[in-house]
Amino acid sequence: MLTGSMFRYYFLQSLAISLLGHRCSGGNVLLVPMPFFDSHWFGLAKIGQALVKRGHVVTAVVPVDILKKRQAERPDFHFETFEDNGTGARLKEVQEMYFSVAKTMSVYESFRLALSCTEDITNHCDMLVGDKDLINRLKVSQYGVVIFDPIFPCGAIVAALIDTRVPLIAILRGDLYFLGEKATGVPLPPSYVPFLTCDFTDQMTFVQRIQNVLLWTLAPTMTTWLGSKTYDGLVRKYISERDTIQSVVSRTDLWLHRTDNVLDFPRPFMPNMVQIGGVNVQAVASLPKELESFVQSSSTDGVIVVSFGSMYRTLSPEKSEIFAAAFARLRQKVVWRYVGEKPTGLGNNTKVMNWLPQNDLLGHRKTRAFVTHAGYNGLCEAMYHGVPVVCLPLYGDQPANAARVVARGLGVKLDFSTVTADQLYQAVIHVLTNNSFQETAARLSRLHRDQPQPPMERAVWWIEHVIKHGGLSHLRARAVDLPWYQYYLLDVAAFLLAVCTAVMGAMLCSCSFMYGVFWHFCRIFSAKIK
Structure with missing residues (x-):
């Protein structure tokens, strides 16, 4: 049975442990x-x-x-x-x-x-x-x-x-x-x-x-x-x-x-x-009502998501018309993150937005492909959700990211500076109709998800x-x-070289000495015979 003093002791001890535990958390x-x-x-x-x-x-x-x-x-x-x-x-x-x-x-x-x-x-x-x-x-x-x-x-x-x-x-x-x-x-x-x-x-x-x-x-x-x-x-x-x-x-x-x-x-x-x-990458949330209605209107054809990231949202008028013309030819609906005056060739199937919930769109069951500048965040979202990619890299690590996409079979790469409307259209159709891209995207998604801990x-x-x-x-x-010469083992190499040089020098001196002795005895022996 606990006395009053013992009760107060254990109570204070428990309180201290609780406070310390909270502090450490x-x-x-x-x-x-x-x-x-x-x-x-x-x-x-x-x-x-x-x-x-x-x-x-x-x-x-x-x-x-x-x-x-x-x-x-x-x-x-x-x-x-x-x-x-x-x-x-x-x-x-x-x-x-x-x-x-x-x-x-x-x-x-x-x-x-x-x-x-x-x-x-x-x-x-x-x-x-x-x-x-x-x-x-x-x-x-x-x-x-x-x-x-x-x-x-x-x-x-x-x-x-x-x-x-x-x-x-x-x-x-x-x-x-x-x-x-x-x-x-x-x-x-x-x-x-x-x-x-x-x-x-x-x-x-x-x-x-x-x-x-x-x-x-x-x-x-x-x-x-x-x-x-x-x-x-x-x-x-x-x-x-x-x-x-x-x-x-x-x-x-x-x-x-x-x-x-x-x-x-x-x-x-x-x-x-x-x-x-x-x-x-985050858990997929529901899309805003208007955007969800637009996505659902794609029926079985699905949706193409287009985004060039947070830092490259406005294209030149010439480039925006190229993109708009390519998207207008698609049967799919297109959700395009774009800021600026709308291109004159924008198709009825294309919805432009100042901002879009990229992760939620890529995780939507109707999304079929992702057109992107190959920023790493977007590629990780596409890989996680198993969405094939069309890359148009611009700067920095994006060309390298696009090379990884192609090497892994997740998508294709185009040259942003020279791309035509027909090339972009054909690239999107290629990743949509070639089953290998869909299968590879699904396989990479399974591999990426199969981790002991999510990255976050x-x-x-x-x-x-x-x-x-x-x-x-x-x-x-x-x-x-370590100093650079130690990191690259230059001091060890110099020591070993010195040792090898000394050994080789000693061997050469010994051989020279033995040769001289041998030659000396040979002359003495030759003189005695004469």
């Missing part, structure tokens, strides 16, 4: 998103929303001028703001300009455009990390983890300023400055790992392997220099003279890669690199794992800390 998460590429923000925000549902407090750092927009998108988030003096808006303008001419720009012109943005990116990051009031507020909040995108590694600088002990997580599809490759020490053999932005597969010809080697050699050299030019000055200014952006990013505990084993080609991974491709659950589990243990330093490869 949630943590403070800080997101430092990019000032451009809205699709990256959408992916990051979806992960943040999943963390909110798990009881975490999620805070995002955004410029003052977009605060209301972000609050409307994610009312469950907390926000910290800073004044960016218009740098974010200017970067968005450059981004829009780049999208409009991406297919006509050479690699050199693209690099020059990226170089021209350096000053605004540097200033934008400087405004963020130089806001002392903001940094002090972030320090007081005691965040359990900071999440950033390596394309905008300013988040790593923020984490170092808050507290170098705060765990750091990177979420990425591509690594513009190749900080991750050095930070993880992962080997990427160019013999079968195609460069991210080129349309090679993992089965390259001899000429393609030559090109791939050159890309893996030259591109990292140029963009690493660009990253240093953009961020190293800020690192020296706010952290220390001996640090660089590479050393700051190398503190990252976990790398969440938006890649997938079904769609992407196999490549080496380190223990602190986790694949979360398809993290954007996996991402959340790993983030919580980092928060729970205060970092995952035991997963970091020693390669990160």
Whole structure:
């Protein structure tokens, strides 16, 4: 029988355990998103929303001028703001300009455009990390983890300023400055790992392997220099003279890669690199009433979904007429995400919308094909729902994504800059009437769905794992800390070469000595005979 004092003891103990358990179940998460590429923000925000549902407090750092927009998108988030003096808006303008001419720009012109943005990116990051009031507020909040995108590694600088002990997580599809490759020490053999932005597969010809080697050699050299030019000055200014952006990013505990084993080609991974491709795919919701009626009106012919993503919604008048003419010839209904003046050749079967519920449409039983720019989020949704694809890649990783679609048999690829109405019409008909595309799409969907954890659950589990243990330093490869000559075993090679040289020299000296002795005795023996 419990006494009063014993009862109070067990009650207080139970209450303490309960409170501690509640405290451990949630943590403070800080997101430092990019000032451009809205699709990256959408992916990051979806992960943040999943963390909110798990009881975490999620805070995002955004410029003052977009605060209301972000609050409307994610009312469950907390926000910290800073004044960016218009740098974010200017970067968005450059981004829009780049999208409009991406297919006509050479690699050199693209690099020059990226170089021209350096000053605004540097200033934008400087405004963020130089806001002392903001940094002090972030320090007081005691965040359990900071999440950033390596394309905008300013988040790593923020984490170092808050507290170098705060765990750091990177979420990425591509690594513009190749900080991750050095930070993880992962080997990427160019013999079968195609460069991210080129349309090679993992089965390259001899000429393609030559090109791939050159890309893996030259591109990292140029963009690493660009990253240093953009961020190293800020690192020296706010952290220390001996640090660089590479050393700051190398503190990252976990790398969440938006890649997938079904769609992407196999490549080496380190223990602190986790694949979360398809993290954007959600359960299918009902369509709005008007859109559902339009989809149902397609009868047995079905629906074609057309979208070029969140950042490329308006086509040139000439291109929009080409697309409209191709769609008008189809028996299927077409739902097209399009902003701007309607093309004059728009068919009665085509519905244009400023925004469309892409995931819900692709998951609808009447959807037959997806016409897209081959953005990775859209391709993951199409693969998950088993929908064949017609790709018209524009820029960035999209040509590589389209190459993966073709290699896997999920769809076909067209050249956006030269496509005609007839070519687009024939491509759509081809994926609709060729059963191999439907069968492959269904098979890839089954493969992608057959995972121990859905990608979002996996991402959340790993983030919580980092928060729970205060970092995952035991997963970091020693390669990160090795000097380059040790990583490539040049010191070992030099030692072995020296040993081999010494042994060969000793052997040569011994042979020379033995030959001299032998020759000497031969002369003595020859003289005695005479």
